[in-house]
Structure formats: structure tokens, C-alpha cells
Amino acid sequence: MKTVAQCFVYVSKIDGKWIAVIIDENERIVSLSLPKGSEGEAVYEAKRVAVANVSYKFRSEMDPSTRRVGREVVEFINSYIKGDKPKITFKLNVEGLTKFMNKVLAIVSSIPRGFVTCYGCVAEVIENPYACRAVGRALAMNPWPIIIPCHRVVKSDLTLGGYRGGLDMKRELLRIEGVAVTLAGRVLPAHFLEARRLRELSRDAGEKLLTS
DNA sequence: TCGACTATTTGTT
DNA sequence: AACAAATAGTCGA
Numbered sequence A: 001m002k003t004v005a006q007c008f009v010y011v012s013k014i015d016g017k018w019i020a021v022i023i024d025e026n027e028r029i030v031s032l033s034l035p036k037g038s039e040g041e042a043v044y045e046a047k048r049v050a051v052a053n054v055s056y057k058f059r060s061e062m063d064p065s066t067r068r069v070g071r072e073v074v075e076f077i078n079s080y081i082k083g084d085k086p087k088i089t090f091k092l093n094v095e096g097l098t099k100f101m102n103k104v105l106a107i108v109s110s111i112p113r114g115f116v117t118c119y120g121c122v123a124e125v126i127e128n129p130y131a132c133r134a135v136g137r138a139l140a141m142n143p144w145p146i147i148i149p150c151h152r153v154v155k156s157d158l159t160l161g162g163y164r165g166g167l168d169m170k171r172e173l174l175r176i177e178g179v180a181v182t183l184a185g186r187v188l189p190a191h192f193l194e195a196r197r198l199r200e201l202s203r204d205a206g207e208k209l210l211t212s
Numbered sequence B: 001t002c003g004a005c006t007a008t009t010t011g012t013t
Numbered sequence C: 001a002a003c004a005a006a007t008a009g010t011c012g013a
Helices: A039-048 A064-081 A099-108 A119-125 A132-140 A167-176 A195-205
Strands: A003-014 A017-024 A028-032 A054-059
Touching: A003 A039, A003 A064, A017 A039, A017 A064, A028 A039, A028 A064, A064 A167, A099 A119, A099 A132, A099 A195, A119 A132, A119 A195
Parallel strands: A003 A054
Antiparallel strands: A003 A017, A017 A028
């Protein structure tokens, strides 16, 4: 069953890069792009990672409060990239997420700043220990990069794995958070969270972000 | 390094 | 609805 959402695409340019944010009629964030070279690329990526289970109707006119939410999101990303620790002041539209996706994102959002875990550990925590690849796939489609810190998930051998915004960006985000990445592209074991610890953290955190 | 194996999603029929 | 293809991975030989 498909729900329908009336959506608006908010686009903004910061430091020469474009960011697109898709916002629904209830002012919740459907998805966003990472900073891109052109407006078209940004919009394309935001649409691509919007939850597939929902069909979207796009409107170009948006009211001032919707525009304000868009500004807040872009400002959040912008200040995060600059090394600040902005607060989340907006809601995410999580309605169309599959159970699997919801669990994966909830766990990932409980990884604290300054730590990483691996794809297999996330799989283990959702009691689906062989689903490491599926976890990677789910994260590749993360509708809310940076807000849900999928850059904190690396391979079990401590090399970086992948990132939609490119590995340089993953590196940079981790560096900002105090996670050293060696020249060979590995994170230090000191920052690594094992599955057991990750499970405890995700239990404590609940699923705040993902229950709007 | 290479292959076998995995779970899920997406695209195609 | 069913099937095939594609993965931001992992483990062992």
C-alpha cells in the first residue's frame, strides 16, 4: 500500500555547493542530498533516496514556514560540516521505511560522535548477523545523511567502506568528530564500537529520531 | 588476492 | 507477483 505525500523541494547554495531538501506537507523531512556541484545533481539525489514506498507529488510554491524548515536543515548540514554541533530542530518523515531500514537507521543514529562501528555489527544488533551487505545497501539509501550518521559505519577490517558523498567526505566527517583515519585509510581500533556495546547504546537511545 | 556466501532492495518481466 | 541483478560486507582458503 502506497501513501501519497505532497512535497516541496527546497534548494540552497552554500560555499559553491548545492543542497536539496525534500519537505512534506507536515513540514517533515523526506530526504536530502549531500552538497553537490549543481542544482540538478542535488535535486536528483534527494529524489533518488526518498523512501520508495511512498509516491510523491511535487509542488513548487511553498509557504514561509516550509521554507524556514528548509533553511534550518541546510544550516544544520552547513554548520555540521564546519565542525559545529548543531541541534536537530526538525522532524523526519519515516512513514514509508521498511522495518529493516528503520531498525538499521535507529541503531546507526545511536552511535556517538567520535566512534565508529562496522556493517556486520549493525547486522548483529538487529539479530540478522549475516545481513552485513544488506546493511550497507540500506545505508547507501539513507534519506538523511549526516543527520543519521551513516559515515560512522566502516568495514570490519577498519577500512572505510563506501560513502555516497565520496570517501574524502567520509574521512573529513570522521576527522571533524575526532576519529583519526590513517594514510592507509583505516580508523584506529580505539574508536571502534563492538556489537555488544552498540546494542546497549541503541537500547538506551530508544528510537527518538525515527518515531515521528 | 580471490571466491563463496549473505539479506535486502530495486528493476524487469 | 515472481525473478534476476546489484550491493557502502565478511570470512576463510
